[in-house]
Amino acid sequence: MHSNHSNPLKIAVIIQxxxxxxxxxxxxxxxxxxxxxxxxxxxxCQHIGTTKLEGIQFHIIPQWIAKPRYLNDLLxxxxxxxxxxxNFDIIHSHSRIPHANIQTxxxxxxxxxxxxxxxxxxxxxxLNTLLSPRMLSYLWLEKQQxxxxxxxxxxxxxxxxxxxxxRSYPNIVENISIAYPGIHITQSLNTQLINRAKQRDLxxxxxxxxxxxxxxxxxxxxxxxxxxxxxxxxxxxxxxxxVAGNDQLEKFSEQINQLxxxxxxxxxxxxxxxxxxxxxxxxxxxxxxxxxxxMVVLEAMAHNLPVIVSNKNYCGFSEHLSxxxxxxxxxxxxxxxxxxxxxxxxxxxxxxxxxxxxxKMKANTLSWDNTLQQTLLAYHKVLAID
Numbered sequence: 391m392h393s394n395h396s397n398p399l400k401i402a403v404i405i406q407x408x409x410x411x412x413x414x415x416x417x418x419x420x421x422x423x424x425x426x427x428x429x430x431x432x433x434x435c436q437h438i439g440t441t442k443l444e445g446i447q448f449h450i451i452p453q454w455i456a457k458p459r460y461l462n463d464l465l466x467x468x469x470x471x472x473x474x475x476x477n478f479d480i481i482h483s484h485s486r487i488p489h490a491n492i493q494t495x496x497x498x499x500x501x502x503x504x505x506x507x508x509x510x511x512x513x514x515x516x517l518n519t520l521l522s523p524r525m526l527s528y529l530w531l532e533k534q535q536x537x538x539x540x541x542x543x544x545x546x547x548x549x550x551x552x553x554x555x556x557r558s559y560p561n562i563v564e565n566i567s568i569a570y571p572g573i574h575i576t577q578s579l580n581t582q583l584i585n586r587a588k589q590r591d592l593x594x595x596x597x598x599x600x601x602x603x604x605x606x607x608x609x610x611x612x613x614x615x616x617x618x619x620x621x622x623x624x625x626x627x628x629x630x631x632x633v634a635g636n637d638q639l640e641k642f643s644e645q646i647n648q649l650x651x652x653x654x655x656x657x658x659x660x661x662x663x664x665x666x667x668x669x670x671x672x673x674x675x676x677x678x679x680x681x682x683x684x685m686v687v688l689e690a691m692a693h694n695l696p697v698i699v700s701n702k703n704y705c706g707f708s709e710h711l712s713x714x715x716x717x718x719x720x721x722x723x724x725x726x727x728x729x730x731x732x733x734x735x736x737x738x739x740x741x742x743x744x745x746x747x748x749x750k751m752k753a754n755t756l757s758w759d760n761t762l763q764q765t766l767l768a769y770h771k772v773l774a775i776d
Contacts, residue, residue, distance in 0.1 A: 399429045399769065402474040405484040406466060408448075409439030411636055411660045412607050413685040414496035417547070417571050417761075418484045421494075422446065424762045432478070434470050436462075440662065449473060460524040467531065480769050488534030491772045494545040494569070494765075497682060499536070500528045501558040538565045543768040545569050548706030551682035569765050571685045572758030573692045575665065582669040582693065589670035593632065593656050600736045601630045603671035603695070605664070605686045606678075609637040613677030613700070618642065619725035620677075622649040624732050629654065631675075634667060636660040668693035673735050673742065677722035681705045687716070688756060691749030696742045698731045715748045 403422045410416045423443050425431050432447040442448060451469050455461050463486055471489045474481050483490035504515055519525045536544065536559045544566045546552045556563055577585070595601055602621075606612035614633065621631055631654060633639075639657040646655055661667050664686075668674075674690035676699040683706040687699050701718040702709040708718060717731045735742055 399479040400477075401425060401429050401431050401480045401482060402478040403431060403433045403482050403484070404470055404474070404487050404490060405433070405435050406463075407437045407439060408433055408435040409437070410662050410664075411439060413571070413683065414484060415439075416685065417494075417496065420572065420574070420758050421761055421765060424758055425765075434473060436466060458524060460527040463531065464527055480772065482765075482769075483535075486528070486531040486535055488531060490535075491540060491542050492545065492765075492768055493535055493542065494547075495551065495555065495682075496547060498551070498554045498680060499558050500525070500532050502554050505558045536562055538562050541565070541772055541774070543567065543771050545765060545768055547571060547683040549709055550702065550706035554682070565771075567764060567768055569761045569768070570756055571683055571688060572756050572761045573688050573753050574758055575692045577665055585666045586669035589667060593658075593670070595630060595656075595670070599628055599630045600626075600673075601632060601671050602732065603632050603634070603668065603674045603690070604676070605634045605661075605667075605674070606676075607636040607660075609633070609635065609642065611679050612681070613679055613722045614642060615645065616677050616723055616725045616728055617675055618645055618649060618651060618655070620728035620732060621651060621654065623726060623729040624736075626736070627654065629732065629736065631655050632667070632671060633657045634659070634661045634664075664689060665693075668695060671695060673698065673732075675728065675732070676700065676705070677719055677728055678705050679722055681707070683707050688753055691715075691746075692753035694746045694750050696735055696745035697749055698728065698735065711752070714744065715752050716745060 405415065405418045407415055408419060410419055419440055422431060422433060426443060426446045432449060434449045434451055436451050436453045438448060451466055453462060454465055467487050470487055475489055480492055481490040482492040484494050484496065542565060544562055546555060546566060546568055547570060548568065552566055552568060555566065604614060604617060621629055633655060646652055668690055673696045676684055676687050678684060678700045681704065687697055687707050690697050697716040699705055699708055699716050699718065700722040701720055704722055711718065719727055721727060
């Protein structure tokens with residue numbers, strides 16, 4: 391390791407899927423590209439799903455087995471260790487990798503499934519774990535990942551996330567820091583209007599359709615079931631929903647048919663360039679049941695969209711939002727509450743404008759440069775032991 395921080399560092403960045411689809415993955419790509427402007431960056435991954443920035447060296451770790459996923463995770467961890475250990479100043483992981491000296495976490499810790507339950511439920515969960523190689527491997531990887539040997543630094547994406555980690559691993563309190571995701575919109579208003587017209591034309595959405603957007607890679611956990619019920623309760627054929635993300639429509643086909651929503655729901659699948667999609671909507675709805683941050687909310691606000699989102703008990707970013715910046719959901723499982731928020735937005739243009747304006751101002755305070763600076767501070771703490 392170099393202890394002179396003014397010299398360019400040799401950095402290994404580790405993530406299984408290097409893509410802009412998914413909040414954790416997009417965070418990694420944006421941050422890695424900024425790091426590469428100042429330092430020598432090598433990316434170790436299994437798949438590349440976005441444009442490779444010139445100047446970053448990419449190393450593909452073969453995926454010997456896709457399923458079960460935990461075996462792939464263990465093999466990936468093993469081969470990445472062989473390729474990177476002792477070869478870099480900083481080994482920065484966005485995956486479960488025990489040997490990295492910088493760990494950016496994006497999801498709640500596995501152990502919290504046990505520490506945040508009690509009684510018979512807790513006993514049954516431990517019993518089930520003893521019979522689950524998958525859970526045992528995840529718990530083992532996490533325990534190795536969250537130890538603080540060699541002054542390892544743990545980076546999380548929100549205060550909500552930090553509390554979740556520290557409840558299960560209180561001994562890392564001196565080694566944990568927060569680096570919020572950022573936002574970077576380069577589109578002009580004119581481009582956004584062109585994208586809006588193009589996307590709505592593709593989806594056959596006329597201007598009189600009040601169009602909501604839902605974006606997630608885990609539809610159920612991010613609240614799609616409640617949202618579909620809410621749209622049914624709104625009972626207005628002019629309210630439409632675009633569903634984007636890397637999950638399966640089939641899981642919700644029966645519910646959509648039962649609620650007679652076939653004409654109002656538009657599944658478009660994964661979308662790498664979300665900048666072309668946000669302008670098509672009139673509002674974003676994110677009734678998440680658990681989100682350490684929710685980058686999609688920040689991005690929607692940056693695109694001048696009013697937002698309906700679960701409150702701070704469910705969503706990390708909501709801790710920073712007031713009622714004049716977003717409509718906050720007290721209970722994301724309560725579809726009638728979500729329906730009331732949708733109706734309020736649809737009927738009140740002034741409310742939409744106020745939320746969009748204030749949300750945009752909030753988004754403007756968060757940048758990837760801030761994320762970079764917080765990350766570099768963590769690097770310097772690691773290097774200070776030399």
